[in-house]
Amino acid sequence: MTTSKQEPNDFFRRVWDVVAQIPRGKVTTYGHIARSLGVGSAARTVGWALKAAAETPLPCHRVVNRFGALSGRMHFGGPHIMEDLLRSEGVAFTDDGCVDLGAHLWVPGEAERT
DNA sequence: ATGTTGACATTGA
């Protein structure tokens, strides 16, 4: 008790849980994560969770916006960090500098299919 | 304490 409730609410934890399940070389989008959580519209909050996840061991660099653009690359401590990380994992980029979702888009739940 | 912003997405007109 006491007070301490420093840990974030379940929402953040759920987002982190999904992000932690993203396989290497794959990427997912905020909307798919939000949908997997059951909210579907809280994509913005998912972004917040990722920002918090920036200080966690979660592969937040595998999460991009719906266009496959590395929206949060600026929060990694370096604008090229995210891109370099994804490339290092075997992710392909388009001429637009976005991730090839058509080749690396991973959806939560599809992998849980026992 | 309240209001606004923010790593977005979806729906409505």
Next chain:
DNA sequence: TTCAATGCCAACA
């Protein structure tokens, strides 16, 4: 078809 408004949750001013 394209443009605008709304929804969600948390942190910051």
